[in-house]
Amino acid sequence: MLLRFSLNADLITSADIPDEAVAAIGQAVDEANKSTFQRGVPAEAEPNDIGRIMAWNAAGTALHLEIESGPYTRAHDALFRFRKQLAPVLGRHRIGIRSIEVTAFTVRLEGTIDPAAIPHLPMIRETAADEEGITLTLDVSPTDLENKVPDRLVRLIEEKAEAHAYGGKAEHWELIYESPKQPVQFTDDPTAEMLKRGWIKHGASRGQWIFGPQPVQLFRAFETIVIEEIIRPLGFSEMIFPKLVPWEVWKRSGHAKGVYPEIYYVFTPKTRDPAYWEDVADYYKVTGEVPVEMIRDRLDGPIGGMCYAQCPPFWPFVQGETLANDCLPARVFDRSGTSHRYESGGIHGIERVDEFHRIEVLWLGTADQTVEVADRLHEAYTRVFDELLELEWRCARVTPWFMAQEGLVGVSENESIGTRDYEAILPYSNGWLEFQNVSVNGNKYPKGFNVKIQSGAECWSGCSGIGLERWTAAFLAQKGFDVSKWPERVAKLMGEPEEVFRFL
Ligand code: SER
Ligand code: ZN
Numbered sequence: 373m374l375l376r377f378s379l380n381a382d383l384i385t386s387a388d389i390p391d392e393a394v395a396a397i398g399q400a401v402d403e404a405n406k407s408t409f410q411r412g413v414p415a416e417a418e419p420n421d422i423g424r425i426m427a428w429n430a431a432g433t434a435l436h437l438e439i440e441s442g443p444y445t446r447a448h449d450a451l452f453r454f455r456k457q458l459a460p461v462l463g464r465h466r467i468g469i470r471s472i473e474v475t476a477f478t479v480r481l482e483g484t485i486d487p488a489a490i491p492h493l494p495m496i497r498e499t500a501a502d503e504e505g506i507t508l509t510l511d512v513s514p515t516d517l518e519n520k521v522p523d524r525l526v527r528l529i530e531e532k533a534e535a536h537a538y539g540g541k542a543e544h545w546e547l548i549y550e551s552p553k554q555p556v557q558f559t560d561d562p563t564a565e566m567l568k569r570g571w572i573k574h575g576a577s578r579g580q581w582i583f584g585p586q587p588v589q590l591f592r593a594f595e596t597i598v599i600e601e602i603i604r605p606l607g608f609s610e611m612i613f614p615k616l617v618p619w620e621v622w623k624r625s626g627h628a629k630g631v632y633p634e635i636y637y638v639f640t641p642k643t644r645d646p647a648y649w650e651d652v653a654d655y656y657k658v659t660g661e662v663p664v665e666m667i668r669d670r671l672d673g674p675i676g677g678m679c680y681a682q683c684p685p686f687w688p689f690v691q692g693e694t695l696a697n698d699c700l701p702a703r704v705f706d707r708s709g710t711s712h713r714y715e716s717g718g719i720h721g722i723e724r725v726d727e728f729h730r731i732e733v734l735w736l737g738t739a740d741q742t743v744e745v746a747d748r749l750h751e752a753y754t755r756v757f758d759e760l761l762e763l764e765w766r767c768a769r770v771t772p773w774f775m776a777q778e779g780l781v782g783v784s785e786n787e788s789i790g791t792r793d794y795e796a797i798l799p800y801s802n803g804w805l806e807f808q809n810v811s812v813n814g815n816k817y818p819k820g821f822n823v824k825i826q827s828g829a830e831c832w833s834g835c836s837g838i839g840l841e842r843w844t845a846a847f848l849a850q851k852g853f854d855v856s857k858w859p860e861r862v863a864k865l866m867g868e869p870e871e872v873f874r875f876l
Contacts, residue, residue: 374482379447380475382434386468389430393465409445423450448517472514479508489532538781549767558852561800563721579719579726586869591840593865602752613706614685618676624820625684630779636712639673678712682732683835687821694824701737723845731838742832762859765796789814796846807842
């Protein structure tokens with residue numbers, strides 16, 4: 373995509389620019405165009421691609437500049453470099469640069485750009501489309517330019533354009549393993565069967581189940597298998613990750629880029645002074661209704677949301693640290709609580725819910741170590757599903773979860789980075805259910821949370837989410853409810869289903 377920036381700005385000076393200074397300004401402009409703006413530009417860049425002061429003039433307390441660029445030393449970067457270079461030049465005439473006024477800023481994008489990819493943002497004053505592309509006229513302050521707003525805007529448009537171009541195609545999905553077939557033992561929906569048997573009941577909240585003792589026996593059986601067959605042999609240690617995730621974490625993890633429609637948001641009281649809340653409590657006591665609007669007025673936030681992806685809130689533990697070579701690959705896991713996603717219309721059975729339970733496995737180290745752990749995990753899972761659970765399942769390479777959760781599509785440019793989804797067949801619907809994943813996330817998280825390795829090697833990480841509801845849904849859908857027909861290890865760990873409640 374062709375990219376051009378043009379910027380008109382006035383540098384406002386503390387006093388009139390004297391005629392004697394004009395020649396020196398001219399020299400500074402030449403030097404900027406010839407050398408300052410060339411710094412850091414790759415050798416293959418065309419002269420036209422690099423920031424350049426095209427015209428300037430000094431009048432009174434304003435130095436008027438017209439700057440153009442392609443993708444290198446973009447017009448706004450050139451502006452700030454030039455200001456820095458000019459300050460000592462004007463200083464010799466006892467003149468300071470007081471402020472910058474941006475009088476015009478346009479971005480030109482050429483290539484096939486779907487108009488739907490142009491975001492509606494207050495900073496875009498006008499969008500003009502023609503045969504070759506679009507011109508965006510921006511309303512930006514110098515602070516916006518220093519904060520690289522134009523660059524983020526361009527990146528966002530590129531991402532949206534990619535997503536639109538991809539939109540028509542099916543999601544990225546590439547089969548990499550298929551298990552042996554298994555005999556069909558059951559053909560009903562296990563959720564309906566569990567409800568019938570009184571094993572589960574709907575929770576009071578949407579997409580939420582109350583699991584009775586029997587399915588929890590099965591959850592725990594799976595947990596034991598995961599711990600004994602996968603987590604311990606591969607050297608993972610248990611941690612407890614927080615379950616309330618503030619924006620600070622989601623800004624670094626990338627979730628702040630896309631997860632808004634699915635968050636369970638969290639707010640805090642403006643104060644814990646009982647007097648401040650008395651009328652709320654009184655309203656409820658008198659009417660029997662909880663006054664939601666009154667409560668809303670007394671809240672701060674949202675300060676973030678409830679656990680969504682499970683691994684991001686781990687990262688502040690290592691944030692800003694340099695990891696000793698000999699502690700790598702560091703391998704941990706968390707099974708301390710629920711994850712929450714607002715699934716809207718998508719809720720189904722116990723397998724697609726707003727509140728779910730997952731063991732999250734996480735590791736970090738060099739690139740090689742990270743890929744190696746992912747491969748060991750994949751082998752261990754394969755053995756467990758084929759030999760211990762006797763599932764009919766398959767594994768596919770899909771869009772990395774961290775990209776999908778940011779609203780991105782496709783796959784990573786680096787072949788070793790990505791997500792493998794594990795899917796099990798559901799005989800009752802003949803559909804496939806994703807019941808867990810394994811991912812190599814590259815340097816995404818170490819970079820976002822500024823984690824380094826002693827040796828100077830790039831730090832990578834990976835994670836794997838083991839969904840207990842999903843394992844249960846897949847297993848029961850294939851094996852049914854007659855424990856005597858289950859694979860031996862699972863049956864033994866499960867024991868007799870405990871009938872604690874009898875309803876009259
Ligand atoms: N964090 C990963 C995900 O959200 C694995 O659990 O899919
Ligand atoms: Zn994860």
